[in-house]
Amino acid sequence: MPQEEKAADVARREEGYTLYDLVSMADSAELDRLDDETLLRTSPHILSVFLSRLDVDTQRQILRRFSPEQVSEIVSEMDSEQSAELVSEMREHRAVSVLNEMEPDDAADIVRELEDDDRDRLLKGMQKSQPEAAEDVLELLEYPEDTAGAIMNPHVATLRPEMTIDEAIGAVRKMRDEYENIYYLYVVDSDDVLQGVVSMRALLLAPKGSRVGHIMRTGLIGLLAPTMDKEIVAHIMADTNFHTLPVVDSDGELLGIITHDDVIDIMRDENTEDIQKMAGAGADEGIFDPIFSSIRQRSPWLLVNLCTAFVASAVVGFFDSDIAVLPVLAVFMPIIAGIGGNTGAQTLAVTVRSIALGEVEMFDMSRVCLRETWKGFLNGLLIGLLGACLAMAVTRRWDFSAIVWVAMLINMSLGGFMGSFIPFTLKKFGLDPASGSSIFATGCTDTGGFFIFLGLGALFLL
Amino acid sequence: MPQEEKAADVARREEGYTLYDLVSMADSAELDRLDDETLLRTSPHILSVFLSRLDVDTQRQILRRFSPEQVSEIVSEMDSEQSAELVSEMREHRAVSVLNEMEPDDAADIVRELEDDDRDRLLKGMQKSQPEAAEDVLELLEYPEDTAGAIMNPHVATLRPEMTIDEAIGAVRKMRDEYENIYYLYVVDSDDVLQGVVSMRALLLAPKGSRVGHIMRTGLIGLLAPTMDKEIVAHIMADTNFHTLPVVDSDGELLGIITHDDVIDIMRDENTEDIQKMAGAGADEGIFDPIFSSIRQRSPWLLVNLCTAFVASAVVGFFDSDIAVLPVLAVFMPIIAGIGGNTGAQTLAVTVRSIALGEVEMFDMSRVCLRETWKGFLNGLLIGLLGACLAMAVTRRWDFSAIVWVAMLINMSLGGFMGSFIPFTLKKFGLDPASGSSIFATGCTDTGGFFIFLGLGALFLL
Incomplete structure (x- = not known):
């Protein structure tokens, strides 16, 4: 509909x-x-x-x-x-x-x-x-790509504080077509230093004989620096609810403005980047991009994935003689690894978004990792018990079932920890918290899951 | 910085x-x-x-x-x-x-x-x-939650077409504080039917003696219906680049307006929903939500995950006697499944975003699924070959390595197919294309990967 x-x-x-x-x-x-x-x-x-x-x-x-x-x-x-x-x-x-x-x-x-x-x-x-x-x-x-300076519109409708209202209206009249969508007029002095802002409404209602300097709003909030990352621009814009924000240099000189439609575009881009980067697809890959460009962007991450999968498989290889004796270990392996991977993916999604939205900051790292590990553990209590019951139904061995439970518990806790630890760590090293995070997290829960489960199995069942 | x-x-x-x-x-x-x-x-x-x-x-x-x-x-x-x-x-x-x-x-x-x-x-x-x-x-x-009607501001600054400019300015003057941020004045007739729009600038520059009806812009584009989903509102707003859009009922009566800051909020929400829903976390789960609310939201999807993992493990169980004979099969299993899962995740990310951005529509389903399967296959040619080389190094068996290659090829193609097929199918049934999609896709590539690899192994190696 x-x-x-x-x-x-x-x-x-x-x-x-x-x-x-x-x-x-x-x-x-x-x-x-x-x-x-x-x-x-x-x-x-x-x-x-x-x-x-x-x-x-x-x-x-x-x-x-x-x-x-x-x-x-x-x-x-x-x-x-x-x-x-x-x-x-x-x-x-x-x-x-x-x-x-x-x-x-x-x-x-x-x-x-x-x-x-x-x-x-x-x-x-x-x-x-x-x-x-x-x-x-x-x-x-x-200005570097993706900064406020690179995306601002340098064409700004400006007034001078000493202008009379009639002069200001005359100036608005003379402004060319490209200014059609202006809502604010920025007031600058002769050095182009930003002094204040006048809304069209203020201009309309201004008493005759007053000057722009009298009716302008000063003490502007939400001034942008040209070097600011565009993602931060979007946050400030969303937080201040302003329609237009001015970009000024360190001397206060007005360089340009950023408007709401720029911010909507930024948010579209950044969100697509997050979701696609997590899975290791190209950050700005579109679905109809030429096939080889898409393959070029995805294959490096698949290679990383191949490496992490080899590490996980090496762990399995370490236990191959145990598996030959008790092949049901191989049967339950994917369950332990998979549920840990999914716990990691859930945590990752929430963590990456919270970082992007500015709801958590670097100083929250240990707090968040602890909470998420705890959530993974608590979910593991329930889901692991179910897993153990199913294992009991299949194998009729209480010791095997107990190991399934413990392994699920530990691996789901690991998933919670890795799902929060990885994005914070990427951010700490100046990388995008989303970058390939899902591949790293799954690598950890696969390797960890196999090691825990097969290790416990080898210790207690053979 | x-x-x-x-x-x-x-x-x-x-x-x-x-x-x-x-x-x-x-x-x-x-x-x-x-x-x-x-x-x-x-x-x-x-x-x-x-x-x-x-x-x-x-x-x-x-x-x-x-x-x-x-x-x-x-x-x-x-x-x-x-x-x-x-x-x-x-x-x-x-x-x-x-x-x-x-x-x-x-x-x-x-x-x-x-x-x-x-x-x-x-x-x-x-x-x-x-x-x-x-x-x-x-x-x-x-109005139902998440519709234009529910998020609009019913408090709109309106004018009548027969007003003189002075009367209109008087009306603007009288408008209370809550209208402080208006940029457009909507013009309605005595039945509140929307006739046109006047910008503050047009009002400011209007020749004395003219009437609102003369200076208003008619033939408005981007009219919103109150029942429209808010995600579509955001699209229309982003496409038209307007700052404010009016909501009208089927008779053209003005019901309210939606402004750019609403749209920024919608985009934040929707994108968080997409990324979190894919992984099976709560759509609007925040990282500091009470722990039990988060567990309640995540555990149903972990249960789904447990079920799909059991199906995958049942496939492994079907081949357990073969694994007992050739345990290296169990060693390579996670590589085949993992790489297929990651191919699926990449495809899923790009597909879910393209659907959300309106870059693809339902009628593109077969085209997109075909292309993504093809991309998975082509990536599989390269990555599968590497996997086979590593298998050769480990096992020194060309037949085993060949099976690794073929299984990776097939499973990565399956990943590409499932990663695109699942979101389209969810959408077809009126569900969110993101809902748990990553869990379903991984379920398919795990099950498929084990079946293909172990099946080929059982057929040709034993």
């Missing part, structure tokens, strides 16, 4: 193509029958999702029907790596127009991903045709 | 307590030494994170130092289940004041979580002290 609603809503507002229409036409090689008018009414988002599935030549062929402004809108919704490939394949004049039309931060994202010679070529083109746009992009490129 | 920056930023704007300060004081039972002034300067977000770690009595004791308005700010940042418990423990008069001060959607979230008698009691209190606030909350309670 929600899907239908979404479709209905899109239809109501656009009456353009749906994703299904477009995909069906692509499947039956009917893309040349696309109707221009319907295409123009299709939402840029749907177009970007659709284009992401096609090869560059087909992308270009379809985009030929749009103006540079429309193309810029569609392309800025695509993954920046993909859009860089697309832009580099366009004729230079066209590519430059598209980049000129974009928000500077979107353009900078794409330029950053270009090959060196394409980057020089297109930046030169921009400098010739629209020097300010080129300058904005060059400025943004100076 | 980012952490320091965040801390520095918080300090710059607040000079209140940091989370570390508060936690340390709680650890050393020094909470009674909290300084009132510093406490008042502490950000509501930090306070909410800190309070979430305490028991209800200590929460109440600390909140006693704040005014109802401040408490409402802090409490609305907490998890609604926790804040419901807290509110129900406050003295009635205090609880009612706190609820009255909240945004209606936040208050409704809390009221929804209350026990029946607490709910009646507090709603009655609200009706007596602030009937409009109570009415807003009651209205929101009529």
